[in-house]
Amino acid sequence: MIYFDHNATTPLDGRVLEAMLPYLKSCHGNPSSLHRPGRIARDAVETARAQVAALAGAAPSQVVFTSGGSEANNLAIKGLAWSLQPGRLRIGATEHPSVAEPARFLCSQGWECRTLPVDAQGMIEDFALAETAQNPPDIVAVMLANNETGVIQDVARIAAVARDNGAWLHCDAVQAAGKIPLSFAQTGAHLMSLSGHKIYGPKGTGALIVDPSVPLTPLIHGGEQEKGLRGGTENVAAIVGFGKAAELAAAELEEYGRRLRRLRDILERGIETLPGTMVFARAAERLPNTVQFAIAGYDGETLVMLLDRQGLAVSSGSACASGAREPSPVLLAMGVDPALAAGAVRISLGRDNTEAEAEQLLASLGRITGVEPGP
Ligand SMILES: Cc1ncc(COP(=O)(O)O)c(C=O)c1O
Incomplete structure (x- = not known):
């Protein structure tokens, strides 16, 4: 996994x-x-x-x-x-x-x-x-x-x-x-x-x-x-x-941040080539490890389960709120359409994730949506 x-x-x-x-x-x-x-x-x-x-x-x-x-x-x-x-x-x-x-x-x-x-x-x-x-x-x-x-x-x-x-x-x-x-x-x-x-x-x-x-x-x-x-x-x-x-964490902060930002950017660029995709808060300053997105027409929990079957653990909205099928209150507060918010998936990277793993995640999203993500 x-x-x-x-x-x-x-x-x-x-x-x-x-x-x-x-x-x-x-x-x-x-x-x-x-x-x-x-x-x-x-x-x-x-x-x-x-x-x-x-x-x-x-x-x-x-x-x-x-x-x-x-x-x-x-x-x-x-x-x-x-x-x-x-x-x-x-x-x-x-x-x-x-x-x-x-x-x-x-x-x-x-x-x-x-x-x-x-x-x-x-x-x-x-x-x-x-x-x-x-x-x-x-x-x-x-x-x-x-x-x-x-x-x-x-x-x-x-x-x-x-x-x-x-x-x-x-x-x-x-x-x-x-x-x-x-x-x-x-x-x-x-x-x-x-x-x-x-x-x-x-x-x-x-x-x-x-x-x-x-x-x-x-x-x-x-x-x-x-x-x-x-x-x-x-x-x-x-x-x-x-x-x-x-x-x-204090000693490794700089290196960790640099590495994760690079991986996140690879993921974000790939995700955005899929049709109907929205990366939330794209223009805001964000943590280097986090990307939250939705693909129009896909329910977040369904995407999480489909990715899980392919050996990839991601989250739909916040883990602390899991179990609840309501759209994320965070996204609703940002004015995101409830139907799109219900599709939210969060990828949060960690220090052991690699570029090959990020590519694997993109390839899995491609298989699910039937569209090959671009470079
Ligand atoms: C922003 C934020 N605050 C507080 C908490 C709660 O922390 P803990 O799980 O240690 O109780 C979390 C957990 O996800 C969190 O993301």
């Missing part, structure tokens, strides 16, 4: 597994314990914290480990809201459900929640920012890179508007990490989410980067871990793996 679904999850890097093994086999201490095994575990967690901080361009003291990107997003949105009086919340129209659903939940707690509309390329509209400045909200949440289209938002610009108007800004950087350079300080965000399994680390790890000025109420009470912001004994092996994955 050739795997083209790295925005859903990535395989565990062998070097990450090696780093984790001692903490699964013999180093079993609790990082909160004072004795030597406890101190060994504590040191491992703190090393990982520094590695994750380096990837995010943040200080180690700003890293709060969580069970993943979804928990980090929930901690950011609900943890901040529960520290404030109910007020106004604005989120980007193409946010991941782990941001959109907490926002919807807060509506039931007296918050006024609205989305910031995006244009046809998936970028937040200028008028939405102007409105944000005129009528300042308390919290703004905008993702750095979209999981479906790969569109990269100008978060620094949005953060400047938010900050100038006294709003807290949260940024979901789960898909951006390890694919484009990250700087918590330069984005101007107060909070930023990351996830381990999107960067060749283990599933079930993530982090929220927290500016010390942010008032945050924990989601999990009952433990003083993570400065009281995330109670519960740390999953040391997974945190160690996340740290190692972050270190590798």
